[in-house]
Amino acid sequence: MNREDFPMLLQDIIYFDNGATTLKPKCVIDKTVEYYEKYGANAHRGDYDISYKASEAYENTRRLVRDFIHARFLEEIIFTAGATEGLNLITRGFFEKLLEPGDEVLLTKSEHASNVLPWFSLAKSNGIQVSYIPLDSNYYVTLDNVKKAITPHTKVISLAYITNVIGDIRPIKEIVEFAHQHNIFVVVDAAQSIGHIKTDVQDLDVDFLVFSAHKMCGPTGVGVLYGKKELLENVTPLILGGGMNESFDNEAEVYLKDLPTRLEPGTPNVAGVIAFGSAIEYLNKIGLAEISFYEKNLRKYLVEKLIAIPHLDILNLESDSGIVSFNVEGIFSQDVAYFLNKYNICVRAGNHCAKILKKEVGVNNTIRISLYFYNTYEEIDALVELLSDKDKILKEML
């Protein structure tokens, strides 16, 4: 779908690494250039036309984000550098004050490093306990397992909406409903889901949710932290400086601005945020439902073809997202990636930043195909043809 919108696809490449980052449509690239060429002033500053225009465009993206995830208030949308920053901001700026030694945070073994390491850090400094919701035989999270994992000490559940290796879509709404009955906060890492399935923060009723623009056709270096307004009010900024303060005379009299500005210190990534707005408009135009539907069918086609290749071990046969992880028997995943690269096919090899998953699944590294709407059935055929010939891989991977 819509391949003509992506300048990168004019090259002779097959791009299957959308879990790492997505390609950018021309409108997003153009918007970045437009800002720098036409109104490249700072936002929220000067009393002159071009700065006003930059501010307007910047704030327009906030409106687009609010509507995109169906948040209640504009102030609930905080621009960050990406999902990683968002998770660090709430672990240190919110949960550090709230959690006491012995309190428990539940994660899963298939979380990305950015949803693990900030909690590990908090465990070390604050004495909280990090525990894991067991995964089922498909490496999925089920509501039943969440119920079993919760203890009287559980205060937070932090997990991905879609995981980056297994690609399972978690039953977030059900988990939140149950968690809230037990006064447990739920944090959702939506990095892998945001550009692929519909997110409605009010329907899900999540407390915090983070994502990155670059995984949804937007620029790198921009992300969003969503939080319920009453919770965000209690998030302490980790970085202080310009833009976010109201006034200061001495150390005792420092007043910070209201949300969301308070949590966006310094000059933000103005160009990035404005271009991100274009990405949202672009995805809205295609429609997330359309994207999800296409991706699901494409994945089904890919898995059917891969199953037929006897020398492949597929880690996640089932899953409703566009992620498929597998290995070629007897060949290190990176060698397969090098081989495919010779045919201009871009895939990821490795542990995909989910380093605690490997013991759970008994596989250290995999090749990962992560699809997006601009991938095609023909591209999958090309991949499958190459993977079918193990001798060719062995011959040409060096």
Next chain:
Amino acid sequence: MDENLRRDIILAHYQNPKNKEIVEDERYVKVNTNNESCIDNIDLYVLVEEGSIKDIKFQGEACAISTSSTSIMITNLIGKSIEEAMEYIKNFDAMVNEKEYDSALLQEGIVYNEIYKQNNRKHCALLPYIGIRKVLDKKEELL
């Protein structure tokens, strides 16, 4: 070098690496060597006695180039004095980095004489050498 021969040697050392064994002997010095940009991760176990390399074993997971390079390096270094080993390493490094080197010295290591053409794989070939250097540099100081 004949391409088929090159491939056969590399694949033989990849699929059946030599000296890939678990070591539980405390006389061996263990050193880890890994590749920041990829997932190669190798532990070397080195036994140096009386100024020469008595034995090396390795463990870990790595790509075809790293694994075969480790296997070949170990085969060639066992039995060498530290000076001889350092000379071998210097020449291997020079070959991978397109500098002058003595090809006779490198034996099977010569299969990587064109690895410089693939920039992203140079580091794979050099990976075990980075590890062994960490051990030998220390041993050299003690001499």
